Amino acid sequence: MSNLLLSALRGEPTARRPLWIMRQAGRYLPEYRAMRKEHSFEQLAGSPELAAEVTLLPLKRYPLDAAIIFADLMSPIPALGISVRFDPGPVLDQPIRTPADVAALPEPDAAEIGPTVIETLRLVRRQLGEDVALLGFAGAPLSLAAYLVEGRGVRGFPLLRAMAAGDPRTFEVLLAKLTRLAAAFLIEQAKAGAQAVQVFDSWGGLLSRRDWHRLVRPHLRDLLHELRRAEVPRILYFQDSAHLLDSVLELPAECFSLDWKVDLGAVREQIGPAKALQGNIDPAVLLAGPDATRAAAADLLARVPSLGHVVNLGHGIQPATPLESVQALVDVVHGEPGDRGLGSVAT
Numbered sequence: 001m002s003n004l005l006l007s008a009l010r011g012e013p014t015a016r017r018p019l020w021i022m023r024q025a026g027r028y029l030p031e032y033r034a035m036r037k038e039h040s041f042e043q044l045a046g047s048p049e050l051a052a053e054v055t056l057l058p059l060k061r062y063p064l065d066a067a068i069i070f071a072d073l074m075s076p077i078p079a080l081g082i083s084v085r086f087d088p089g090p091v092l093d094q095p096i097r098t099p100a101d102v103a104a105l106p107e108p109d110a111a112e113i114g115p116t117v118i119e120t121l122r123l124v125r126r127q128l129g130e131d132v133a134l135l136g137f138a139g140a141p142l143s144l145a146a147y148l149v150e151g152r153g154v155r156g157f158p159l160l161r162a163m164a165a166g167d168p169r170t171f172e173v174l175l176a177k178l179t180r181l182a183a184a185f186l187i188e189q190a191k192a193g194a195q196a197v198q199v200f201d202s203w204g205g206l207l208s209r210r211d212w213h214r215l216v217r218p219h220l221r222d223l224l225h226e227l228r229r230a231e232v233p234r235i236l237y238f239q240d241s242a243h244l245l246d247s248v249l250e251l252p253a254e255c256f257s258l259d260w261k262v263d264l265g266a267v268r269e270q271i272g273p274a275k276a277l278q279g280n281i282d283p284a285v286l287l288a289g290p291d292a293t294r295a296a297a298a299d300l301l302a303r304v305p306s307l308g309h310v311v312n313l314g315h316g317i318q319p320a321t322p323l324e325s326v327q328a329l330v331d332v333v334h335g336e337p338g339d340r341g342l343g344s345v346a347t
Helices: 004-009 030-038 041-046 048-061 099-103 115-127 141-150 158-166 168-191 209-229 264-274 283-287 290-303 323-334
Strands: 066-068 133-139 196-201 234-238 255-258 276-278
Touching: 004 133, 004 196, 030 041, 030 048, 041 048, 048 066, 048 115, 099 168, 115 133, 115 168, 133 141, 133 168, 141 158, 141 168, 141 196, 141 209, 158 168, 158 209, 168 196, 168 209, 196 209, 209 234, 234 276, 255 264, 264 276, 264 290, 283 290, 283 323, 290 323
Parallel strands: 066 133, 133 196, 196 234, 234 255, 255 276
Antiparallel strands: none
16 A cells, blocks of 8 residues: 555655644543553653554544654753753753853764654554654754743743844854754654654744844755755644745745645645645634534645645644544545545646
8 A cells, every 4th residue: 555645745646635633642632641641741752662652542543644753842952961841841941042051052963862752763663554654753943942042932932032133143053053953863763764754843933034034044944955865755844934935935845834824725826736735724623523624624625736735734733622523534535536636736
C-alpha cells in the first residue's frame, strides 16, 4: 500500500487526500487522559516506551495517514544546559535575555539533542505499517526563542520583541544558535525513522513584516536549506501569516501548513501546483460537533484542489473536542468521490 502523505508531499496523485491532525495524541482522547492519571506529562514525554505508546494511540482509534511523534516543542532545549519544567506549559526559571546569556549557550553534539525523542521514533517506526507516515517535528528558531527569552508562554511575547528592537545583534545570534540546534535535531529524527518533519513556527507572526524579513526570515530559510541538503522532506507550519504570507510561501519547503484564517484555495491559485498545502479547518469547528465538522470539511475539499493537499486542522486539536467530530472529519475525507482523488491542481 502506498504512503499517501509522502506521495502528496511529492505532488503525486493519490487515491484520496491524506489526513492527520495536529496534536492528535492529545487530551481529547480518553486513552490519553487515562494515561495522564498515572503519569505526568514529563513522565510520558521522558520515557521512549510511554511516548511511543501515546504516539500510536490515535492510530488505534482512527485510520489516520501519519503519526507525529509525541514530544514537546522544548525537547531540544535541555541540550543547551537549560532546565525546562511544565506548569502546565513550558517554564524556564532562568530565561536567556542578555548577550552573555546567549554567548554562554553551548553548541551540543547532535547525539545530545533530544535523545528520548530519537529513541521514541525508532520504537514507533518499528510498529507502524509502511502505509502510515512517521513525522518528526521541531520548533522554528523564532518560536523557540520566544520561550527562551520570555521564560514561559505569554501573550505577544513582549520581551522577545523588545530584544529584537533593542538588541538586534543578540537576537540574531540567539536565532542562529537555535537554527543550528533545530537543524541537527530534525536531521537526527530523520535518521531515526521520521519520513518527513514539520517545523512549527507557531509564533512566526509576532514581528512586523520589516523586522521579520530582516531578523527572522534568513534563519528560517537556513534551517530549511539544511534539511534539504540532508534530503529531509519539510512541512512548514506558520501561524498568523497574513502580513507575511507571500514571503513565507517563497521559503524552501515541500509543504506549507497554514492556520484557518488563510484561504487555502486562494493560496493554491497563487502558488500553482509546485508545493503541497496542509490544513486548515478551524479547531473550534470540531467543538461544535460532527454536523459542523462535516460541513467545514466538505467546504474545504470543495475549495482546495485535491492534488498536493494534506487535510489537517489550522492548529492543534482542542482537548474538549468530541470524538464524534474527529470521526466525522475522517468520514468526509475518506468518502470524497474517487475522481477528485486524482484531480488536477488549479493554477
